[in-house]
Amino acid sequence: MNVRRVAAIARRIANGFKRDHRSLGLLFGAPVLVLLLLGWVIRGQSSPATRIAVVNEAGPLGAVIVTRIVDAARTGGLQVVDIGASVDSARAALADDRIDVALTVEPPGTPGSTGGPVIELMTPGVISTDDSLHVAAVQRALADAVAGTGAPAVVHRVLYGSPDPDVLDSFAPALIGFFGFFFVFVLTGVSFLRERVGGTLERLLATPVRRSEIVAGYSLGFGLFATLQVVVILMVAFGSLRVPAIGPLPEFSAGLGIANAGSPALTFLIVFLLAIGAVNLGILLSTFARTELQVIQFIPIVIVPQALLGGVFWSISSLPDPLQPIARVLPLTYAIDGLRNVLIRGEGLASQTLQVDLLVLLLVAVVLIVLGAATIRREVA
Amino acid sequence: MTAGTDVAPVVEARELRKVFGPIAAVDGISLDFTPGRIYGLLGPNGSGKTTLIRLLVGLARPTSGTARVLGTEMPERQVLGRIGYMTQADGIYADLSVVENARFFASMYGVRDRTAIEEALDLVDLGGRHSTPVEELSGGMRRRLSLACALVHRPRLLFLDEPTVGVDPALRVVFWEHFRRLAADGATIVVSSHVMDEADRCDELLLILNGRVLARGSGAQIRETAGTHDLEGAFLRLAGRAAPAAEAPPREAPPNDREGAAS
Numbered sequence: 001m002n003v004r005r006v007a008a009i010a011r012r013i014a015n016g017f018k019r020d021h022r023s024l025g026l027l028f029g030a031p032v033l034v035l036l037l038l039g040w041v042i043r044g045q046s047s048p049a050t051r052i053a054v055v056n057e058a059g060p061l062g063a064v065i066v067t068r069i070v071d072a073a074r075t076g077g078l079q080v081v082d083i084g085a086s087v088d089s090a091r092a093a094l095a096d097d098r099i100d101v102a103l104t105v106e107p108p109g110t111p112g113s114t115g116g117p118v119i120e121l122m123t124p125g126v127i128s129t130d131d132s133l134h135v136a137a138v139q140r141a142l143a144d145a146v147a148g149t150g151a152p153a154v155v156h157r158v159l160y161g162s163p164d165p166d167v168l169d170s171f172a173p174a175l176i177g178f179f180g181f182f183f184v185f186v187l188t189g190v191s192f193l194r195e196r197v198g199g200t201l202e203r204l205l206a207t208p209v210r211r212s213e214i215v216a217g218y219s220l221g222f223g224l225f226a227t228l229q230v231v232v233i234l235m236v237a238f239g240s241l242r243v244p245a246i247g248p249l250p251e252f253s254a255g256l257g258i259a260n261a262g263s264p265a266l267t268f269l270i271v272f273l274l275a276i277g278a279v280n281l282g283i284l285l286s287t288f289a290r291t292e293l294q295v296i297q298f299i300p301i302v303i304v305p306q307a308l309l310g311g312v313f314w315s316i317s318s319l320p321d322p323l324q325p326i327a328r329v330l331p332l333t334y335a336i337d338g339l340r341n342v343l344i345r346g347e348g349l350a351s352q353t354l355q356v357d358l359l360v361l362l363l364v365a366v367v368l369i370v371l372g373a374a375t376i377r378r379e380v381a
Numbered sequence: 382m383t384a385g386t387d388v389a390p391v392v393e394a395r396e397l398r399k400v401f402g403p404i405a406a407v408d409g410i411s412l413d414f415t416p417g418r419i420y421g422l423l424g425p426n427g428s429g430k431t432t433l434i435r436l437l438v439g440l441a442r443p444t445s446g447t448a449r450v451l452g453t454e455m456p457e458r459q460v461l462g463r464i465g466y467m468t469q470a471d472g473i474y475a476d477l478s479v480v481e482n483a484r485f486f487a488s489m490y491g492v493r494d495r496t497a498i499e500e501a502l503d504l505v506d507l508g509g510r511h512s513t514p515v516e517e518l519s520g521g522m523r524r525r526l527s528l529a530c531a532l533v534h535r536p537r538l539l540f541l542d543e544p545t546v547g548v549d550p551a552l553r554v555v556f557w558e559h560f561r562r563l564a565a566d567g568a569t570i571v572v573s574s575h576v577m578d579e580a581d582r583c584d585e586l587l588l589i590l591n592g593r594v595l596a597r598g599s600g601a602q603i604r605e606t607a608g609t610h611d612l613e614g615a616f617l618r619l620a621g622r623a624a625p626a627a628e629a630p631p632r633e634a635p636p637n638d639r640e641g642a643a644s
Contacts, residue, residue, distance in 0.1 A: 008488030016476035019514055199470030203530070206438050206466040207489035208458050 001216060005209055009217020010224065013191070017225065023187055027229050031179040032236050038175070039256040042168050050137040051099045053083045055090050058107040058117045065105050065117060069142065076141025094124055100134040172237040172258045173339035174312040176230060180271045181278045181332055182303050184226045188218065188282030189295040196286060201376070211376045215369055218283060219276045226275030227268055234267065262342035266349070270342065273361035274335040280365070280372035287375040306332040311340075331364040389452070391416050391538050391569040392437060397446035399432050399592075406432040408592035409446070414571065416537070419564050421583030422573040423616070429592035430573040431469060434540050437571070438466050451538060462490055465536035469543050471527045473515055479526055480511040483533055490534035501529040504559055521552050528556070532563075539563065539570045545579060557582050577612040588616055595619050 017024055054069050056062040073080050083093040090102035106118040121138060123131035195201040204214065237258050281302065282295075289295045307313075309323055310332035319327055327333050338357030341347040347354045392414035399407040406429045414420050422430045435441040437448050439456030448455045451463055473482045483498045492498070502508045505525035515523060528544060541560075545553045557579070560570050564584075572583060580586050581600040588595040588603065596603050596619050600612055607615035 002491070004488055004491070004493075008485055012474065012477065012481070012485050015478075015481050016474065019476050019516075198475070199468045199472035200474055202440065202470075203466065203468050203472035203486075204489060205440060206461060206464070206468075207486065208462040208491065209489045210458070 001210065001212055005213045006216045006220060009209075009214060010221035013218065013221030014224070016191070027183050027187065027225055028232050030183070031175070031229065031233050034179075035172070035175060035233065035236050035256065038171065039168055042171075043256075049077060049079045050101060050134045051079045051081050052101045052103055052138060053081050053090050053093055053099045054103045054105070055085060055087055056105050057087065058105045062105040062107065062117055065119070069103060069105075069119070073138070073141050076137075078137060078141050090122070094122060097124075100124075100130075101138050103138070168237075168256060168258050169344060170340065171312075172256070173343045174310075174336045176233050176237070176267070176271065176343075177274060177310075177332055177335035177339050178307055178312055179233060180226050180230060180274050181306065181335065182299075183229065184222050184275045184278040185282050185302065186295065186299070187225075188222050188279045189286050189289070189298065190282075190292050191222075192218070192283045192286040193289055193292060193295055197290070205376070211373045214376055215280065215283070215373045219279045219369070222279045222282075223272050223275045226278070227272055230268060230271045234264070262339075262344075262346055263348065266342045266354070267339065269358065270335055270338045270361065273358065273365050274331060277331050277361065277365040277368045280368035283372035284368060284375055306330045309333070311336040331361060334360040334364075390414055390449075391451060392571070393447075393449040394437065395447050397433070397436055397448055398444045399429075399436055399441060400444045405592050407436060407443075410589075410592070410594055411446075412587065412594070412597075414569055416569050417564055417567050418584040419560055419570045419572060419582070421580045421586045422571065422589055423575070423577065423580050423586050423612075424573075424589035424595075425575055428589045430589055431542055432592075433589070434466075434542055434571065434573060438464060438540055462534065463537050465531035465534065465539040467528050467531040467539075467541045467544050469546070471523045473523060473527050473530060475515045478512050478514050479507050479518070482515060482526060483529055486530040487533040492534045497535060498533050501532040502526075504532065505529045506555070520547050521549060524548050525552070528559070537568055539568055541570065541572045543573055543575070545574065545576065553579070577616065580612055586612075588619060590620050 017027075052073055054066050054073075056066045058065070070080050081093065081099050083089050083099065087102075087104055090099070090104065093099045094102050100123065102122040104120040104122065106120055108117055110118050110120075121135055123134060125131060192201075195204070237256050239257065285298050285302070286295065289298070305326075309316075309319065309327040310330050311327070312332075316324060316327045316333060316337075334357045338354055338361065341351060341354045341357065345351075349355070390413040392412065394410055394412045397407050397410045398405060408429070410433060422433065424430050432441065436443050437450060437455065439448075439450070439458075439461065442456060450457075451460050453460045474485070477485065479502065480498070483502055487493075487498050499508065502511070505528050507522065507525055507529060510518075510522070515526065518526065524544070524547060528541070531539065531541070539560075545556055548556065560572065561582075564570055572579075574580060583600070585598065586600060586603060587597045596606060596615075598606070603619075604610065604612065604615050607618045609615045609618055
C-alpha cells in the first residue's frame with residue numbers, strides 16, 4: 001500500500017469538507033444542537049407541584065387514612081386541591097386539569113384489597129410519562145409519611161455514574177455512538193456515490209491506485225472527521241463551563257457536565273472502529289443508489305433499526321425475545337455498550353465485555369471493508 | 382495494420398470482444414498503434430468507442446481477445462502509471478480547487494514533481510487559476526482541467542474520450558495544438574469523437590460502427606475508398622454498405638431500416 005496515495009485521498013476528503021460548510025455543519029453543529037436540546041429538555045423539565053385530591057369512600061376508617069394522606073402530601077410538597085367529597089367531582093377535576101392525581105380510599109373488599117382499605121390512584125392517562133411522574137411524586141410523599149413510623153426506609157445508591165438519576169448519563173454514550181455512525185455513513189455514502197456517478201471513480205481506477213488505498217484513504221479521511229466530531233461531542237456532553245446570565249438569557253452551562261468516568265483514548269478507539277465500519281458501509285451501499293436521495297433512503301433501513309434496537313433508548317435485555325438476536329448483530333449495539341462501559345463504568349481494556357465490544361466492532365469493520373472494497377471494481381467482468 | 386514498421390506498437394489488440402448481455406459492444410476489433418501518432422476513433426454514439434477505450438485502459442475485461450498496451454497485457458494496474466485517460470465525463474472533483482484536483486491525480490499517478498503539475502496546468506491555460514474552486518469554472522475550463530489531470534504524469538500514451546464535446550471552436554483549436562505537440566514529443570494519442578471535421582486532424586482513423594471497425598486509414602484514404610468528398614458522406618456510405626451484412630443475421634430489424642445502422 002502506497003502511503004502517499006492513501007494520504008492524498010484522505011486529504012482530498014478534507015479539502016472537500018473545507019468548502020462544504022453545510023456538511024461540516026451537519027457533522028459538528030447538528031450533534032451539538034441535538035445534544036444540547038436533549039439536555040435542556042431532560043434537565044430543564046419543569047416538574048410543577050403535583051396537584052392531588054383525596055376522596056373518602058371507606059367511612060370513618062377511610063377518614064383517618066385521608067387525613068394521614070393529606071398531611072403527608074402537604075409535607076411532601078404536593079398541592080392538595082379541595083374539589084368536594086365525591087368520586088364524580090374528582091373525575092371532573094381530572095378531566096378539567098385542575099388536579100393531576102385523584103386518590104380514592106376504597107373500603108376493604110374492593111378488588112385488589114388484601115384485607116384492608118384500598119387507595120386507588122387515578123390519572124388522566126393521556127401522556128403516560130406525565131402520569132408516571134405524578135404517581136411517583138405521590139408515592140414518594142406517602143413513603144416519606146411512613147418513614148418515621150418504623151417501617152423500613154429504602155435508599156437508592158448507584159454503582160456507576162452520578163447518584164442523582166439523570167437520563168442524560170445513559171443517553172450521552174448512546175448518542176455519541178449513534179452520531180458517529182449516522183453522519184459518517186450518510187456523508188461517505190453521498191461522497192462515494194458522487195465518485196461513482198461523477199466519473200471520478202472511473203478516472204481514479206485508470207490510475208495505478210489500489211482498491212485498498214482507496215478504502216484506506218476514505219476510512220482515514222472520514223475516520224478523522226468522525227474523531228473530531230467525537231471530540232466536540234465529548235466536550236459538550238462532559239464539559240461544564242458555566243455561562244453567566246446575559247440580558248434576558250438565564251445562566252446556563254455550556255456543556256452538559258455529565259458525569260464521566262472514562263478514558264478518552266478508549267472512547268476514540270470505539271468511535272474510530274465504528275466510523276470505519278460506517279465509511280465502508282457507505283461505500284458498499286452507494287453501489288445500490290443512483291442518486292443522493294437514494295442514499296438518504298437507506299436511513300430508515302440502516303440507521304433507524306440500529307437506533308431502535310442498538311440500545312439508544314432501551315437496553316437489549318428489555319427487547320422482545322425475537323429481536324434480541326437481531327440487536328446482537330448490529331454494530332451500533334456494541335459501540336453503545338462499549339461507550340457505556342468506558343464512559344459510565346470507567347472500564348479499561350482489562351474488562352472482558354469491553355474486549356468483546358472492541359472485537360466485534362473490529363470484525364464488523366473488517367467485513368465491511370472487504371465488502372466495500374469488492375464493490376470498487378477496476379475491471380468490469 | 383502497420384506491419385513492417387521497425388517500432389514496437391504501443392497498443393496491440395487482437396480480436397477484442399466485449400459482450401454485455403445480448404449486445405456485443407466491441408465485436409472483434411484488432412489494431413496496432415505506433416508511437417508518436419494521433420489515432421481517431423470515429424463513430425456515432427453507442428458504436429462502442431468508449432468500451433474499446435475502457436478495454437485498452439484495462440477498466441473492462443474483454444469477453445475474448447487480448448489487448449497489449451506498452452508491452453503488457455491488460456488489465457494491468459502497473460501500466461496505468463504511463464497512461465493518461467480523459468473520460469467523457471469531466472471526472473474532476475467539484476468541491477476541490479483547480480490545483481487540488483491536479484495535485485490529487487498527480488499523487489494517484491505517483492508524481493511528486495510539482496513542475497509537472499504546473500506544466501500541465503499551463504498547457505491548458507489554467508496556470509493563473511490555481512485556487513479557483515471547480516464549481517466556479519465554466520464548462521470549457523472544466524474540460525481543460527480534465528485534460529490537465531490526464532497529463533500530470535507526462536504519459537506516453539493518452540486516451541481521450543470525446544475531449545472536445547462541449548468545447549467551443551476556439552478552444553478546440555487550442556486542444557488540437559496540444560495534442561499535436563504531445564505527439565511530436567513522441568506520445569501516442571487515441572482520440573474518440575463523433576465530430577467528423579475533427580477527424581481529419583488525426584494521422585489515422587478507425588471508423589467504428591456496432592463494435593466493428595468499418596474502415597481504417599487516413600482521412601484521404603477513407604474518402605477515396607468511399608468515393609466521397611467529405612468524411613461524413615464517407616461514413617454514411619460505408620455504414621450503408623456494411624449495414625445489411627452486419628445487421629441481418631443476429632437481429633430482426635427490417636432490411637430497409639437505415640436508421641438502425643446509423644444510430
